[in-house]
Amino acid sequence: MTVATLEPTERSRRADQDAADAVAAADAGPLLKAAGISHFYGARAGCENVSLELRSGEVLGIVGESGSGKTTLLNCLAARLRPASGQLAYRLTTGRTVDVYGLSEAERRRLTRTDWGFVHQNPRDGLRMAVSAGANVGERLMAVGARHYGDIRDQVTDWLTRVEMDLERMDDLPSTFSGGMQQRVQIARNLVSQPRLVFMDEPTGGLDVSVQARLLDLLRGLTNDLGLAAVIVTHDLAVARLLSHRLMVMRQGRVVEHGLTDQVLDDPQDAYSQLLVSSVLQT
Amino acid sequence: MNAIENTNHGGNGGHGGNGAGGHGGYNFAYLDEQSKRMIRRAILKAVAIPGYQVPFGSREMPLPYGWGTGGIQVTASIIGRDDVLKVIDQGADDTTNAVSIRKFFVRTAGIATTEETGQATIIQTRHRIPEQSLLPGQILVYQVPIPEPLRWLEARETETRKMHGLADYGIMHVKLYEDIAKYGHIETSYDYPVRVNGRYLTAPSPIPKFDNPKMNDMPALQLFGAGREKRIYAIPPHTRVESLDFDDHPFEVQTWSEVCALCGADDTYLDEVIMDDRGTSMFVCSDTAHCAERRAAGHRGPDGDAAPTGLVP
Amino acid sequence: MYVAVKGGEKAIDNAHRLLAEARRGDPETPELTLDQIREQLGLAVDRVMGEGSVYDADLAALAIKQACGDLVEAIFLLRAFRATLPRLAESQPLDTARMTIRRRISATFKDLPGGQVLGPTFDYTHRLLDFDLARPAEAPPGSAQDHGQAPDQPSPKDESMPRVTDLLADQDLIEREVPGDPHGPVADLTREPLAFPAGRDLRLQNLARGDEGFLLALGYSSQRGYGRTHPFAGEIRMGEVAVEIVPEELGFPIVIGEITVTECQMVNQFAGSATVPPRFTRGYGLVFGASERKAMAMALVDRSLRARELGEDIVAPAQDEEFVLYHSDNVEAQGFVQHLKLPHYVDFQGELVLVRGLREEALARRKGAAE
Numbered sequence: 001m002t003v004a005t006l007e008p009t010e011r012s013r014r015a016d017q018d019a020a021d022a023v024a025a026a027d028a029g030p031l032l033k034a035a036g037i038s039h040f041y042g043a044r045a046g047c048e049n050v051s052l053e054l055r056s057g058e059v060l061g062i063v064g065e066s067g068s069g070k071t072t073l074l075n076c077l078a079a080r081l082r083p084a085s086g087q088l089a090y091r092l093t094t095g096r097t098v099d100v101y102g103l104s105e106a107e108r109r110r111l112t113r114t115d116w117g118f119v120h121q122n123p124r125d126g127l128r129m130a131v132s133a134g135a136n137v138g139e140r141l142m143a144v145g146a147r148h149y150g151d152i153r154d155q156v157t158d159w160l161t162r163v164e165m166d167l168e169r170m171d172d173l174p175s176t177f178s179g180g181m182q183q184r185v186q187i188a189r190n191l192v193s194q195p196r197l198v199f200m201d202e203p204t205g206g207l208d209v210s211v212q213a214r215l216l217d218l219l220r221g222l223t224n225d226l227g228l229a230a231v232i233v234t235h236d237l238a239v240a241r242l243l244s245h246r247l248m249v250m251r252q253g254r255v256v257e258h259g260l261t262d263q264v265l266d267d268p269q270d271a272y273s274q275l276l277v278s279s280v281l282q283t
Numbered sequence: 284m285n286a287i288e289n290t291n292h293g294g295n296g297g298h299g300g301n302g303a304g305g306h307g308g309y310n311f312a313y314l315d316e317q318s319k320r321m322i323r324r325a326i327l328k329a330v331a332i333p334g335y336q337v338p339f340g341s342r343e344m345p346l347p348y349g350w351g352t353g354g355i356q357v358t359a360s361i362i363g364r365d366d367v368l369k370v371i372d373q374g375a376d377d378t379t380n381a382v383s384i385r386k387f388f389v390r391t392a393g394i395a396t397t398e399e400t401g402q403a404t405i406i407q408t409r410h411r412i413p414e415q416s417l418l419p420g421q422i423l424v425y426q427v428p429i430p431e432p433l434r435w436l437e438a439r440e441t442e443t444r445k446m447h448g449l450a451d452y453g454i455m456h457v458k459l460y461e462d463i464a465k466y467g468h469i470e471t472s473y474d475y476p477v478r479v480n481g482r483y484l485t486a487p488s489p490i491p492k493f494d495n496p497k498m499n500d501m502p503a504l505q506l507f508g509a510g511r512e513k514r515i516y517a518i519p520p521h522t523r524v525e526s527l528d529f530d531d532h533p534f535e536v537q538t539w540s541e542v543c544a545l546c547g548a549d550d551t552y553l554d555e556v557i558m559d560d561r562g563t564s565m566f567v568c569s570d571t572a573h574c575a576e577r578r579a580a581g582h583r584g585p586d587g588d589a590a591p592t593g594l595v596p
Numbered sequence: 597m598y599v600a601v602k603g604g605e606k607a608i609d610n611a612h613r614l615l616a617e618a619r620r621g622d623p624e625t626p627e628l629t630l631d632q633i634r635e636q637l638g639l640a641v642d643r644v645m646g647e648g649s650v651y652d653a654d655l656a657a658l659a660i661k662q663a664c665g666d667l668v669e670a671i672f673l674l675r676a677f678r679a680t681l682p683r684l685a686e687s688q689p690l691d692t693a694r695m696t697i698r699r700r701i702s703a704t705f706k707d708l709p710g711g712q713v714l715g716p717t718f719d720y721t722h723r724l725l726d727f728d729l730a731r732p733a734e735a736p737p738g739s740a741q742d743h744g745q746a747p748d749q750p751s752p753k754d755e756s757m758p759r760v761t762d763l764l765a766d767q768d769l770i771e772r773e774v775p776g777d778p779h780g781p782v783a784d785l786t787r788e789p790l791a792f793p794a795g796r797d798l799r800l801q802n803l804a805r806g807d808e809g810f811l812l813a814l815g816y817s818s819q820r821g822y823g824r825t826h827p828f829a830g831e832i833r834m835g836e837v838a839v840e841i842v843p844e845e846l847g848f849p850i851v852i853g854e855i856t857v858t859e860c861q862m863v864n865q866f867a868g869s870a871t872v873p874p875r876f877t878r879g880y881g882l883v884f885g886a887s888e889r890k891a892m893a894m895a896l897v898d899r900s901l902r903a904r905e906l907g908e909d910i911v912a913p914a915q916d917e918e919f920v921l922y923h924s925d926n927v928e929a930q931g932f933v934q935h936l937k938l939p940h941y942v943d944f945q946g947e948l949v950l951v952r953g954l955r956e957e958a959l960a961r962r963k964g965a966a967e
Contacts, residue, residue, distance in 0.1 A: 106449045128457070135461045142460065143453025149463055149529040171464045309680060338789040343679040347672065348928045349935025373942045380938050382604040410942045428932070439918055441792045466954055472946030491946040511928045513789030537949045554941050555948065569942055 029091065031056050031197060031229050037076050037086035045253040046072030050086075052248065052258075056196065057227040061244030061261060063237060063276070069253035070233045071201060077231055078199040079112050093196070113140055117190030117198035121205045123182035126189070127174045133160065133185045134170040140193040159188040163218060180211035184218070191222065198223075200232045204239060216242055237277065241265055249273045312359040312392040318342055322360035322515070326506060329517035334479025335447070336430050341513040351384055352510025354407050354426035361422065361506075362388065362405060367395045369403035374411035374552065374569035381409070398572045410473075412494040414551050414573040417503035419520065425488045427509040430516065432476040432486040452484050455527060463532055472537065478525045479518055492526065493536045493552045499524040541566040546577035547584035619664045633657035642856075642885025643667055647926065648674030649786070649805050650681075651855050651884055668807075672927045679786070686782075688840040688849050692859045692882075693759055696836040699886075702760045703829040704863060710757030715834065716886070760831035761861045761878060770863060770876040790921055799901050799921065800894075804883055806924030808890040814914040815896030823912030825899045827879060830863035834886050858883050860891040864899050866906065877906065 030053040039046040047069035054060055062070045075081035077088065079100050088100040093115060100108065112118070120126035127136050137156045138146075146152050160170060163184040174182050183203065190198060203219065204212040220243055223230055234240050240247055240261065247264040249257040249272065257270040268274045310316065318340075325339035344352040362368065368388055372381040376398040384407060385396050397403050400413040407424040417423060433443045436454050446452065455476060462470040475492035479485045487495060488507060498505065498518060505518040518524060528534040542549040544565040551573065553566040565586055568574035578587065620627065634641055634657040644656040648671045655674060663669035699715025702708055714720075764770040783798035785805070790798070803811060818825055836856055840849040862879035879899025881891035900914035913919050923929065 105445075106451075109449055109451060131457055131461050132464060134464055135457045138460055139453055139457050142456035143451070147456070147528075147530050149460065150531050152460065153464075313680070315680065315682070338791065340787045340789060343672075343675040343786075343927065345676040347934060348931025349933075350931065350938065352931075373939045377604045378939055379604040379608055383608060386605070386608075409938075410940070428935070440922075441918065467957065470950065472950045473943040489940075489943050491942055493946070511932055537946060539949075552942065552945075554945055569945070 029097070030054060031058075031091050032077065032231075033087075033089045033097075034077060035087040035089075037073065037083045037088065039072055039076055039081065039083045045069070047076065047083075047250070048253040050255055052255075054197070054229055054231065056229055058246065059223055059228075059230045059232065059244045061240035061247045062231065062233045062250060063235065063240050063247060064250035065235060065276070067252075068250040070250045072253075073250065074199055074201055074231060074233045078116065078118055079108055080118070090197075110144075113143055114193045115195050115197065117193075117195040119183075119186055119190055119198065119200040119203045121202035123174065123179065123186045126186040127182060129173065129175045131173070132171045133165070133174055133177070136174060136185055137188045137192050139189065144193070155192060156188075159192045160185075162191075162222070163188045178211075179207050180215060183207065183215060187219070187222070191226070194226075195228070197229045197231075200230060202234055202236075203232065204236070205234075212239075219243060237265060249276065309391055311364075312362050312388065312394075313344070314342060314356065314359045318356075319360040322356055325515045326357065326360065326517060329506070329515050330504070330519050332483070333518055333522050334477075334483030334485040334516060336509075336514040336516045338513055339515050341510045344510065346383070346387065348511035349428060350380060351407070351409055351426035353508030353512075353515070354409070354424050354510075355384060355387070355508070356510055357424050357506050357508035357515065358388065358405055358407050359392075361424075362392055362394060364392075364394065366404045367397050367402055369397050369400065369406045369572075370408075371406065371411060371413070371570075371572075372409040373554075374413075375571040377571065399576070400572055410489050410491075411552070411569060412490055412497045414548075414568070414570045415576075416497075417501060419502040421503040423501075423503050423505045425490075425505065425507045427486065427488045427507045427512075427514075429474075430486055430507065430509040430512050430514040432474075432484050447483060450482065452478075455484060456529075459527060459529065459532075463529070468532060469528065469534075475534075476527050478527060480522050481525075483516075484527075485516065485518075485524075491537060491552055492534075495524070495526045495534070496536065539566060542584055543568045543574060544584045544586035546574045546582045547587065548574070548577060548582070619662070628661055630654055630657040630661065633660050639886060640665075640667060642883075642887050643808060643890070644670045644674060646884040646887055646890065647671045647805055647807065648678065650674050650678045668926050668930050672930070675927050685841040685843070687852075688842065690837050690839065690857065690882075692833065692837055692857070693757075693762070694837065695757075695833055695857075695859075696854075697757055697833055698836075699834040700757055700831070701829075701833075702831045704760060704831075708760060708763070717888075757833070759833075759861065761863065764830070764863065764876060768875065771866075771878060773878065792918060793904070794917055794921060796898075796902070796905075799917070800880065800882075800898060802921045802924055803881070803894045803897055806894070807926035807929065808887070808893065810924050810926070810929075811893040811897050812889060814900070814920060815893035818896050818900045818912065818914040823900050823903065823908075823910075823915040825862075825879070825896065826865035827862040827896055827899065828864070829892065830861045830878075832858065832860045832888060832891065834858040834888065856885050858886055858888050858891040860888070860895040862892075862895040862899055877902070 032054040034053075035051045037050045038048045050073055052060070062073060064070045072081065076083040076086070079088070082101055089097050090100050090111070091097045092111075100111070103111065118126065128139070134153070134156045137159055138152045141152050141155060156170070157167060160167060165181065165184050165188070169177070169181070174185055177185065187203075200219075204215050207215065216239060222228065223243065230243070232240070232243055244261050247259065247261045248255050249264065249268075249270065251272050257264055257268060257273040264273060265277055268277050312319075314322070321340055325337045329335065329337045341353065342356060344355055346352055346355065358368070368385065370376065370381045370385040370388075372378040375381065376385075388394055389396060400406065400415045401418070403421065405422045405424060406413065406417075407426070409426040412423065431440070431443055433446055433452075433455065436458060437443050437446065446454075459469050462468065471492065473491045474486055474489040475495055477485050477487050477495060477498065487498060500521050500523065501518070502520050504520055507516045507518075509515070526534040537552070539553050541553065543551060543553060545567050548568055552569045554569045555564050555566055557564050568577075634653045637657075637660065640660055641653050641656045644659055644667055645651050645653065648656065648659065650656070655677065656670065659670035659673040660667065662673060697710075697713055697715075699717060700710065700713045702712065761770055761773075765772055783795055783801065785798065785801050790802070794802070817823075819827070834856070836854045838851045839853050839855055840851050842849045858881075860881040862881075864877045864879055866875060866877040877899065879895040879897075879902075881894030881896075881898065883891045883894065897914055897920060900912070901917055901920060903910050903915040904917070908915070910916060
């Protein structure tokens, strides 16, 4: 992995290249392709027979009430939970498409820690609370072999700046941060390895409304600037509208509606989607 | 691996009980031959996979856990009647625990012992590597309290084994990063983690990091025994052993502005000895045998005449 | 004048002499015999046999005497002795249903086949110091003069005493204990190191050898809400069971002796899952001798450690397999805690150099900042 030692200028060049790749992706086929994903808890279905495709730079929102199976699906897609059945294919930077659950554990770990990111709702699940913010952000670089402290430090500084963190706090423990700041550190920790695909589970859940709004702005800016593909699970339709290009509505483990975000939210076809949208609009 | 071969005539059950060197009712070198074979198999596996911690059926020894039961079991399994044993603790042959372990082997195996590093075929150690370079054919047996270098970062054995399996060691550098961010340099002064043969992250046991460079490319075989934790690992002769660091913060060893007060050595690990209650102290070699050899050869430190050779109270 | 630490050998010999003296105490007092320890400090002997993993009351008594009554030290002595013993045969599983009962109680049923047998227990004694015991009894207990009455229960009981858990199992109210292959290998911690996840055989062996105090605290914590298991003492029985082996040349089991054991079967609530209807689950404890407190604590912890198997959340120390199994052994624990007494000069010197360096840098920085 050479990502770790790229200079900032080179990195932005790579970002441009990624954007170009995203345009060309129509020919290259989907970045992530899931077919017939099902997972069960005992007799109850977590998610059932879900298929989807995600292209480079595309942001997919998954909405539904709690218990609808959206987090189970997210975990299946993010290689965190092996589904009972179904296929998950991913196109690597090399252009080769691989069966994610067919990879060895070492290969899968590497993939999920370099080319992918995962932002947890609770920053405690995604951060090491006992080491500094800077070390949290630098971990991925060190995991793939970065061995120059100064370089690591520079990249950490760069990413903490991009998520608008106060650099004075770089060597402080995340446990001393507010929820919003912790979430920014978690995002930087994921993006430092320049992933092409990021999974997010209620990334703004549990935050104050004003903090939420600033974080959403940041996320939207970052996904746009970096050409990130993302799968975002949320119960908040406003978040889905702001961030996602396409939207999936889930209920009882199944996808009941799937389409462009504006289409689904403005003109829902499925009865349950209509209920979901109207109930939100009423509140 | 002379000593391993030696055990072939060192005992194969027939010597049990009252054979020469045995101690009433116990086998040569205490352990029964079946247990020794089991331990030797673990050692062979460990040598074949340098730095990998091999689980083994550690036996309860008549010395407490933490006193070197792992090292004792390794030594007991490889020692033969022709071996010459040296035992050190903190670098010295005469610390109580070294004396006690040496006595144990004299009593149960009747083997010859020595304080001279060059004369020993097996050296069992706690917390030091002798100053004098070891020779091909010698075996250095380390007593290890915590064999898992990742233990302070990850408490779970199930997780650390997975991390070793996947060579997933980024977290170790996170710790070093954290030290530099906080203190400006790496804070670990002993049990400083090493990478063996470019693969396994390995605990060198609580030797001072001063001794780490001696592990690299050592002509002697290095065996590590952790009795309570039931692990054996090994570094075969002439294996690459690297201490973790960063390119721009390279690994460094301790240095002293003083020299050994007794023998004048300026390149050894020094113990600080408090002389009085006003803070006066002197520095002497931690490796007492090395210090004595130097003095016998005529070397003198600033306080060299104040302490008679032999250092008897 | 510098005097190095020398003369370790002499110091050790001297320490051993002092220990021997301390062990003997005042020579005017008659020396303890092993018979006295075995017969009159029986519960101490039982604990040492159990955690020492050797059923031999005379050796346990010797260990207690040698250890000046320090039971953990005595356990250590017995364990080290045990490690050198050859393994001649493996016994058949004990059949505690065929126990010659001296004590048998159930907290779940008022009456049951075979009845409740209190047996020798502290349970209903008033914990008042009995100053009569301070002087030697004038006549041996059990004779007519001793408090006028001999115990009227003709022990041991031998009528049919089915186990409470078997009665519940007949109605499918409690999970069945599915015996593994009786001829299959049983894990043995004394030959193979712990590996995770640990099977129940390994866990139970670990707990049976585990420190009574540690298990007591863990079991207690599970009752106080750290991983609740809602236990009932289904049955506790103590008495003698036969130990059988099957010599290869015979091909059928023969009895090689009897041992005293205490068995505790805890009955615990279980809500059921998607595939399993609600029913009671089991926690099991078995120890050498009359060691009821240990057997009960063991049964509580056994049940807590089954959290993973039963799909319960692992939230408390008693449910955490690695935590419990790695820290239960008092021979390991006492050794490692006390090894801190051994010299650590070399490591401490490393830390001294480091801390001095850090302080110098910090002071220089402060000075630099002030200027």
